[in-house]
Amino acid sequence: MAETSPSLHLxxxxxxxxxxxxxxxxxxxxxxxxxxxxxxxxxxxxxxTHGDMATNAAMVxxxxxxxxPRDLAEQIASRLRADDLIASVDVAGPGFINITLKPFAWVExxxxxxxxxxxxxxxxxxGGKVNVEYVSANPTGPMHVGHCRGxxxxxxxxxxxxxxxxxVTREYYINDAxxxxxxxxxxxxxxxxxxxxEHIGAIPEGLYPGDYLKPVGQxxxxxxxxxxxxMAEAEWxxxxxxxxxxxxxxxxxGDLAALNIHHDVFFSERSLIAGGxxxxxxxxxxxxxxxxVYEGRLPPPKGAPVEDxxxxxxxxxxxxxxxxxxxxxxxxxxxSYTYFASDIAYHKNKFDRAFHEMIDVWxxxxxxxxxxxxxxxxxxTAGKAALDVKIVQLVKLLRNGEPVxxxxxxxxxxxxxxxxxxxxxxxxxxxxxxxxNDAVLEFDLSEVIKQSKDNPVFYVQYGHARSHSVFRNAxxxxxDLPEQGxxxxxxxxQAPIERLTDSAELDLLKRLALYPRIVEGAAAAxxxxxxxxYLYDVASEFxxxxxxxxxxxxxxxxxxxxxxxxxxxxxxVQGVVSVLASxxxxxxxxxxxEMR
Numbered sequence: 179m180a181e182t183s184p185s186l187h188l189x190x191x192x193x194x195x196x197x198x199x200x201x202x203x204x205x206x207x208x209x210x211x212x213x214x215x216x217x218x219x220x221x222x223x224x225x226x227t228h229g230d231m232a233t234n235a236a237m238v239x240x241x242x243x244x245x246x247p248r249d250l251a252e253q254i255a256s257r258l259r260a261d262d263l264i265a266s267v268d269v270a271g272p273g274f275i276n277i278t279l280k281p282f283a284w285v286e287x288x289x290x291x292x293x294x295x296x297x298x299x300x301x302x303x304x305g306g307k308v309n310v311e312y313v314s315a316n317p318t319g320p321m322h323v324g325h326c327r328g329x330x331x332x333x334x335x336x337x338x339x340x341x342x343x344x345x346v347t348r349e350y351y352i353n354d355a356x357x358x359x360x361x362x363x364x365x366x367x368x369x370x371x372x373x374x375x376e377h378i379g380a381i382p383e384g385l386y387p388g389d390y391l392k393p394v395g396q397x398x399x400x401x402x403x404x405x406x407x408x409m410a411e412a413e414w415x416x417x418x419x420x421x422x423x424x425x426x427x428x429x430x431x432g433d434l435a436a437l438n439i440h441h442d443v444f445f446s447e448r449s450l451i452a453g454g455x456x457x458x459x460x461x462x463x464x465x466x467x468x469x470x471v472y473e474g475r476l477p478p479p480k481g482a483p484v485e486d487x488x489x490x491x492x493x494x495x496x497x498x499x500x501x502x503x504x505x506x507x508x509x510x511x512x513x514s515y516t517y518f519a520s521d522i523a524y525h526k527n528k529f530d531r532a533f534h535e536m537i538d539v540w541x542x543x544x545x546x547x548x549x550x551x552x553x554x555x556x557x558x559t560a561g562k563a564a565l566d567v568k569i570v571q572l573v574k575l576l577r578n579g580e581p582v583x584x585x586x587x588x589x590x591x592x593x594x595x596x597x598x599x600x601x602x603x604x605x606x607x608x609x610x611x612x613x614x615n616d617a618v619l620e621f622d623l624s625e626v627i628k629q630s631k632d633n634p635v636f637y638v639q640y641g642h643a644r645s646h647s648v649f650r651n652a653x654x655x656x657x658d659l660p661e662q663g664x665x666x667x668x669x670x671x672q673a674p675i676e677r678l679t680d681s682a683e684l685d686l687l688k689r690l691a692l693y694p695r696i697v698e699g700a701a702a703a704x705x706x707x708x709x710x711x712y713l714y715d716v717a718s719e720f721x722x723x724x725x726x727x728x729x730x731x732x733x734x735x736x737x738x739x740x741x742x743x744x745x746x747x748x749x750x751v752q753g754v755v756s757v758l759a760s761x762x763x764x765x766x767x768x769x770x771x772e773m774r
């Protein structure tokens with residue numbers, strides 16, 4: 179049978195072939211109608227010696243086939259062995275199917291990369307709208323290194339989802355209502371008095387002590403002179419609050435811009451109740467009409483104290499009807515809304531803006547809040563919307579293994595801007611993503627600037643830069659090699675890629691072919707760290723092959739006496755460049771052509 183090229187992306191192509199084989203068996207053996215073949219997956223085996231890919235087809239379809247998994251696996255394997263893309267198929271254990279592809283499959287996968295370039299691995303538009311809310315730090319001061327991790331995670335997740343075909347809105351929820359912004363206003367008013375020449379002494383307990391509020395006080399003094407001092411607190415408080423929030427948000431946006439993070443929407447919590455349009459009250463009325471709100475008394479909490487428990491008759495959301503552990507208060511004893519009530523109204527507003535898929539990125543101290551918010555969203559959307567909450571764990575900031583001292587300007591924490599200024603945007607972004615979001619991250623400022631394999635961001639960027647050095651040096655042998663990436667890729671499409679036969683070369687081609695599947699899996703799981711891990715693996719295999727060429731001249735990328743083999747290896751290097759540049763772009767990290 180003549181060999182044919184696989185379709186665009188190799189794993190998707192093999193998956194389609196496996197599902198087709200299963201479908202043919204289903205028809206032939208009269209399986210029940212409506213068999214769900216989406217449960218069938220194809221993935222790399224845990225042990226590379228078992229083959230190139232493995233499928234669970236027999237394990238998940240045995241019930242419909244009314245057969246033992248191993249017997250069904252043999253039937254599926256028999257059909258797959260006739261496929262012109264597949265070299266061998268083995269059945270292992272209770273019914274796993276291991277597949278080894280013919281070498282030309284990896285050749286064609288590389289040609290796909292050369293053809294698609296920056297679009298390799300990109301998924302066509304799904305038409306789905308996704309709202310990703312991240313950072314949402316209280317506007318009470320500059321951003322600290324803990325905010326930094328959530329900001330980078332959220333931004334990279336947005337990049338990933340866009341690459342995977344989603345219509346993404348990046349949103350910041352400004353917590354500009356409640357007690358903390360009144361504390362901010364009083365702190366700013368103290369600095370205002372200081373700006374007018376008054377000696378204020380030590381900052382009282384309960385106010386924000388950082389020097390970052392001095393410019394707010396100076397701005398109030400410039401705009402109002404000494405007029406605020408003669409006003410009652412009820413008059414000057416909103417003035418100081420609005421000025422402080424505005425200036426703090428400007429600073430926060432500047433801090434985010436230092437990381438190249440920009441939001442599409444800044445949504446004000448205060449807007450939910452301002453201007454005669456009380457969306458919180460409307461949302462409570464909406465829930466009341468559905469029977470999801472009632473007057474009741476909460477039982478005392480068991481174990482640890484619960485922050486929002488009060489022993490009184492109060493207005494409660496029937497959260498237990500939607501999967502929560504207890505019902506939740508909506509109005510405090512002083513008559514103001516609970517944070518939860520505002521959050522319900524805010525997420526209903528997202529749904530009203532046609533977002534049926536919502537992702538919130540929260541800090542480590544909000545884990546106990548997830549079930550109630552997911553319950554609320556089920557209630558206000560009749561189950562039509564889903565909320566995925568990604569918890570971002572703490573960052574331990576170190577220098578040479580020792581905790582970093584706090585910032586004098588901020589008062590009690592290290593600011594995001596200080597970290598970016600010291601080690602650079604790329605190091606911050608990559609390393610904030612080089613751990614799963616729900617694992618504590620140790621960030622050592624002295625380690626992330628080292629030029630070594632132990633510094634992942636350097637190692638990956640060096641892989642991209644080293645690849646470009648290969649192209650520069652190759653022009654001594656291939657004088658007509660184009661400099662521009664797209665033109666170079668088109669030129670190298672004609673290379674005899676089938677001459678790449680060394681096991682290390684094939685391993686690198688297999689790794690590059692995995693990229694679309696990595697993107698798809700990372701986007702589905704909302705886990706951008708998978709991209710960072712994968713890029714390190716690609717860079718590691720590339721550097722290993724480079725070093726191998728230093729020891730074995732026949733494996734060098736540039737063969738002075740063999741221009742065609744050089745072109746084949748340059749095609750492989752171009753594949754590395756394309757994948758590293760694409761993955762780094764998702765992470766928001768620069769892909770340098772040279773390392774200085």
